[in-house]
Amino acid sequence: MPRLDLVAHPLAYVREQRGWTQAHVASIVARGRNMATWKQKVYRWERRGVRPEPAAQHALAEALGVPGGLVDAHPWPEWLLYSEGMPAAPDGTPVSAAWSADQARSTLAGTVSALTDRRGFLILSGAAIGALAAGWTEPWRFVPQEKVVRTLGGGRTDHELVSAIEKRLADLWILDDLVGGETTARLAVNDLELVTGLLNNSSYSQAVERRLFRVAGGLCRQAGWGAFDGGRPAAAERYWHAGLRAAKEARDIDGGVYILSNMAMQRFYAGDGAASLALLEASRASRGRLGRTVLAMLDTWQVRAHAKLGRRAEAARALARAEAHWERRRPEDDPAWIYWMQRPSSMIETNRALLELGRPAEVPRNLSSWVDLDRDAYPRDHALALTVVAAAQIGMGEADAAVATGRRALRLLRSVDSGRVGGELRLLLDRLPDDRATRDFRDQITEEARPT
Known part of the structure; x- marks a missing residue:
């Protein structure tokens, strides 16, 4: 699965645009302190998601020409996007x-x-x-x-x-x-x-x-x-x-709603539940009549967005709304592109939300149709569903079952070009116990589902 060598952090991109090294950034924020220590910090900001202390952020912002007010108003690393002007x-x-x-x-x-x-x-x-x-x-x-x-x-x-x-x-x-x-x-x-x-x-x-x-x-x-x-x-x-x-x-109201819902999904995958909810609300506010199946989709994605924000009650209400829309849907009102929509409680993203809300026991039952599937009609979604089930099994202390489920997902992934699903499979490594029983599986994931 060949892919470009991605610039994975806004700070790395800003450095690349200006020809700066990590040592250059360190010299900007060090201000007379230990240079070696600051160079290590810059590495952690880019590679490990560590947030710089406010003084370091403001020193860097001054060098980039970003007003201090934007640094205070936009959390790291979002304010870096303003270093080349307003968002465009x-x-x-x-x-x-x-x-x-x-x-x-x-x-x-x-x-x-x-x-x-x-x-x-x-x-x-x-x-x-x-x-x-x-x-x-x-x-x-x-x-x-x-x-x-x-x-x-x-x-x-x-x-x-x-x-x-x-x-x-x-x-x-x-x-x-x-x-x-x-x-x-x-x-x-x-x-x-x-x-x-x-x-x-x-x-x-x-x-x-x-x-x-x-x-x-x-x-x-x-x-x-x-x-x-x-x-x-x-x-x-x-x-x-x-x-x-x-x-x-x-x-094209339905088409625009579909685009906004895709943007919302990317946002909650990135951990930004608030932006995801804003996009979904904009979808719902579109002028024109949306079919019940489309409304069920929007509410289903809201379940995941609320889960990202830890809002249990709101997530439950969104799922109830989604199920109600699903029960009252009229297929003749559906746009052609929503052929993939299933009952909201059996959707993969709904069950990822349940994992995030600490309810793993419900997941294998909800995704049983994927667990029991013995053909490869939808290999990417099948693999993704199995990674969610494996994560639930880990959450319930069933590491051996999780490894078996994960192996099935890995076999499916061999025929699919999806870095997203490969990334989700690699995340299982953080949840599995590091022992002899899981070592072979770890080696398989590291080799076959590695970023490329």
């Missing part, structure tokens, strides 16, 4: 820029190459997330029917061509289930480049333009999901930012 997508489009067709085209064009983004951390600050969610929920601008059809340079795009691209997008959903996100992200980007070229260089009717923006949003959603699944969160945010703008131009 890496193509130069601020998340608060006007929501217009021209801006959507520009953002799409600047996002096609986002898979080359090496940053292995989230690039949108809490303030930027709020601005993006607010932009999505602003009143929609409906184009007057009498508006003259825009004509750009080049040939004319018709409905038949757009239909072919839409069919390819639907095929990518299924392919993603089978081979993982890394592969399908590259395929989605190829089609996104085609659609972006059509939007910028061809002529088309108003109805075709709307369909082009709609499929562009869907391809950005897929590319972002693949980047997230492959362990490139910064690239994922770039695609989703562009996709949200495209979805709004297409007036």
